[in-house]
Amino acid sequence: MTAILAADRAVGTPRVPVARGFRFELVKLVSQWRIRLLVLACWIAPALFVAAVSQQGSLPVDTLFGRWMHATGWAGPLVTLGFAGTWALPLLTSVVAGDMFASEDRLGTWRHLLVAVRSPRRIFVAKALASLTVILLLVVGLACSSAAGGLLAVGNQPLVGLDGHLLTPGDAAGKVLLAWVCVLAPTLALAAVGLLGSVALGRSPMGLLLPALVALSMQLAQMLPLPVAVRVALPGYAFIAWNGLFTSPAQLGPLLIGVVVSLVWAATATALAYLLFLRRDFTNLADDGSGGRAVTAGVLPLVGILAATVGVVAEATPATGSGIQQDKVQRSVATAFAHLYRMQTAQLHRPDVTEAQLKATATCNKGGGKLAAEGPGNDWRCVVSWHLPDVEAAGSAIYQLDVTPDGRFVADGDGPKEVNGYFLVRTPTGDAPNPLWQFDGNVELLHSTKG
Known part of the structure; x- marks a missing residue:
């Protein structure tokens, strides 16, 4: 095969342009029934799901924004x-990137492809671009379909942010779009890992499973009590760091770090896959690309990237430990309560008050005061106090908190019943959901404890 390519170069045979190779690889991808089925599902299923759930009596309240x-x-x-x-x-x-190169090994078509294109470099670029195009098509389908389903079923209404403040429909639309754009970075990182696995492992099914296994490993790591520097430095953290877009001010630090780390992983894994592909001996039909070099040239560099990013994040950010401290939890709960109290006031047609007038504060402890007030757990308890204009006595409400390692918490009202004791509140126009009964919030992990 090397002799054929050398002879073609000697006689000046023109190579196939990248654009033609890209179109050829793209047609090969979309001609597969499973890819067509995925495209159809991504563009239809989310709209049906969102529209159906929005019309149900019970909502997925355990899911963020559910x-x-x-x-x-x-x-x-x-x-x-x-x-x-x-x-x-x-x-x-x-499914897309993890099988991009391995399919040629299974079918034994490398020789035909190399004779037709005459450039391993252009083959790699064409395949990488084709897989990227299909993945972008799938992501855009998920975003557009779910947004269309929600807007048609419920309407273009304001959205309550993670700190209780109300986003206008236009602001909500922009932040939703930005959130979907941000998750493209970790998606590209997983796609690059898929390309690397497909090149390095050849016919082995592990190449196909590698992106899913890497993603599962990162999800399991997010459940562990890891230091915040390690958690944020994982490339999959951008899949959850978009939550910070829906607070005021936006918690952009973890999101920006997650996006940058994901792009570094995407570039590194793609470069490794490219080098491994160029070094492959296509004249040896028994060589499918798998072997010990998958570890030395694939895994070890990515481990080095992870160690380097953890070191940089730990040095550059002020947060230590889990990043969840008592003052941060108290500040987040008080801020969200103040915003939602104003929403409840508007529902009940009471005189409007501002957050400055309320002067809401929260006093939180963990384990009934027997444990250090830091770290995740479902044993957080907060007492929120506030003041109303021309009212001498201060109001108070109790909340039980379940704080997850990534900083998200669910505050469950525990009295008094007039404030947060019931799911519904009786308004002049009928019963409406009580915003203070249970609400979501977010603790900024990288925010300095000095305020």
């Missing part, structure tokens, strides 16, 4: 984004 699917159509694409980052996108990258 409790607002009755109130606004912009909650649907965010619920879909949470599911996609956990399951859909890792599986999609496995």
Whole structure:
């Protein structure tokens, strides 16, 4: 095969342009029934799911923004984004990128492809671009379909952010779009890992499963009590760091770090796959690309990248430990309560108050005060106090908190019943969901403890 390529170069035979190779690889991809089925599912299934759930009596309140699917159509694409980052996108990258090169090994078509294109470099570029195009098509389908389903079923209404403040429909649309754009970075990282596995492992099914396994490993790591520097430095953290877009001010630090780390992983894994592909001996029909070099040239560099990013993040950020401290939790709970209290006031047609007038504060402890007030857990308890104009006595409400390692918490009202004791509140126009009964929030892990 090397002799054929050398002879072609000697006589000046023109090589196939990258554009033609890209179109050829793209047609090969979309001609596969499983790819067509995935494209169809991504462009139709999310809209049906969001529209159906939005019309149900019970909502997925354990999912971020799930409790607002009755109130606004912009909650649907965010619920879909949470599911996609956990399951859909890792599986999609496995099916598309993880099989991009391995399929040629299974079919034994490398010789024909090399004779036709006459350039391994152009073959790699064409295949990488074709897989990227299909993955982008799938992601755009998930975003557009879920947004269309939510808007048609519920409407273009304001969205409640993670700190309780109300986003206008236009602001909500922009942040939803930006959140989907941000998760493209970790998706590209998984796709690059898929290309690397497909090149390095050849016919082995591990190449196809590698992106999904890497994503699952990162999800398991996020459940462990890891230091915040390690957690943020994982390339999959951008799948959940978009939450910070929906606070005011936006918590951009973890998101920007996650996006940069993901892009570094994407560039590194793609470069490794490219070098391994160029070094492959296509004249040896028994060589399918697998072997010990998959570890030395594939795994070890990525481990080195992870160690380097952890060191840089640990040195550059002020947060230590889990990043979840008492003052951060108290500040987040008080801020969200103040915003949502104003929303409840508007529902009940009471005189409007501002956050400055309320002067809401929270006093939180963990384990009934027997444990250090830091770190994740479902044993956080907060007492929120606030003041109303011309009212001498201060109001108070109790919340039980379940704080996850990534900083997200669910505050469950525990009295008094007039404030947060019931799911619904009776308004002059009928019963409406009580925003203070249970609400989501987010602790900024990298925010300095000095405030």
